[in-house]
Amino acid sequence: AQKITQTQPGMFVQEKEAVTLDCTYDTSDQSYGLFWYKQPSSGEMIFLIYQGSYDEQNATEGRYSLNFQKARKSANLVISASQLGDSAMYFCAMREGSGSARQLTFGSGTQLTVLP
Amino acid sequence: GAGVSQSPSNKVTEKGKDVELRCDPISGHTALYWYRQRLGQGLEFLIYFQGNSAPDKSGLPSDRFSAERTGESVSTLTIQRTQQEDSAVYLCASSEIMGLGNIQYFGAGTRLSVL
Numbered sequence: 528a529q530k531i532t533q534t535q536p537g538m539f540v541q542e543k544e545a546v547t548l549d550c551t552y553d554t555s556d557q558s559y560g561l562f563w564y565k566q567p568s569s570g571e572m573i574f575l576i577y578q579g580s581y582d583e584q585n586a587t588e589g590r591y592s593l594n595f596q597k598a599r600k601s602a603n604l605v606i607s608a609s610q611l612g613d614s615a616m617y618f619c620a621m622r623e624g625s626g627s628a629r630q631l632t633f634g635s636g637t638q639l640t641v642l643p
Numbered sequence: 644g645a646g647v648s649q650s651p652s653n654k655v656t657e658k659g660k661d662v663e664l665r666c667d668p669i670s671g672h673t674a675l676y677w678y679r680q681r682l683g684q685g686l687e688f689l690i691y692f693q694g695n696s697a698p699d700k701s702g703l704p705s706d707r708f709s710a711e712r713t714g715e716s717v718s719t720l721t722i723q724r725t726q727q728e729d730s731a732v733y734l735c736a737s738s739e740i741m742g743l744g745n746i747q748y749f750g751a752g753t754r755l756s757v758l
Contacts, residue, residue, distance in 0.1 A: 531685075562746070570732060572686075572749035618685055622745065630676060630702065631747060633685035 530554065531619050531634035538639050540609045547594070548604040548637045550619030556580075558625040561602040563593065566616040566636070575617075578602060609641045645669070647750035649735050655756045656725055664720040664753045668737030675718050676736045676747060677710060686734060692718060693740065725757045 532551045540546035552561065563575040578586045578593045586593045594603040606613055616638050620631040648667040656662050668675045673694045678686040688702040692712040703709070707725075712718040722729055732754050736747035 560745070564749075569751070570754075571751045572734060572736075574746055574748060577746055620686075629745070630688040630691055630699070631678075631686070632688070633678075635685045 529634075530632045531621055533619055533634035533637050535637045536635075538637055539642055540606075540639065541642050542611060543608055545605060545607045546609055546639065548606070548617050548619075548639065550602045550604065550634060552600050552602060552619075552621050554600075554621065554623050556623045560622040560625075561593070561595070562620040562622070562631065563591070563604045564618045564620060566618060568615070572618070576604070606639075611641050611643060614639060614641045647735055647737050647748055649733075649750035649753050651753060652751065653754045653756075655758065657758055658727060659724055661721065661723045662725055662755065664722075664733050664755070666718045666720070666735030666750060668716070668718070668735070669748060671739070672737035672748075673715050673740050674738045674745065675712055676738075677718070677720050678734045678736065680732045680734060680752070682731070689720070722755075725755075727757050730755055730757045
């Protein structure tokens with residue numbers, strides 16, 4: 528089974544509107560972390576936001592927020608007030624376990640295009 | 644430098660040749676990771692190093708792949724007898740061990756093309 532599922536290969540949004548990128552995950556661990564990264568056409572992976580499994584509040588970082596629904600195992604990224612520079616590939620990732628460095632498992636990504 | 648540095652940025656090689664890819668992590672980051680990204684796909688974990696512990700090599704696809712790290716600094720990923728299916732972008736990341744989420748920060752990657 529896929530550990531990270533991103534069901535939207537491509538999304539379009541009008542500039543200044545909000546958009547939600549979906550991510551569901553599968554793990555039997557109680558302790559885990561969820562991450563979103565942005566990958567522009569230049570190729571670099573840019574960290575956006577992190578949510579720990581024990582965090583009771585949804586994470587927010589500027590225009591990014593993570594809609595964390597633990598019972599449904601979903602961690603959707605919400606981008607408010609979209610900008611043309613938000614056009615990029617977005618990856619959801621999970622780190623299972625805690626207490627030390629662990630590798631990330633990535634989804635297949637969502638290509639977001641912001642329209643003027 | 645402030646970020647993760649990878650070199651070369653691009654590498655073109657012939658099938659059967661060996662290649663070495665280099666990663667210089669963020670200063671003070673004790674964990675270092677290598678991932679591979681094939682065209683249009685997500686990242687696949689290859690290997691990670693954490694301090695002086697034995698590396699986790701569970702993601703290496705074959706024995707043609709190996710990696711080394713000197714202390715808590717530079718790492719080299721070596722691919723021997725390259726094959727066309729090795730063509731991909733190889734990304735390196737580093738993180739602290741203790742810290743919120745062990746957030747991994749990535750370099751710009753090395754784009755490997757095997758002809």
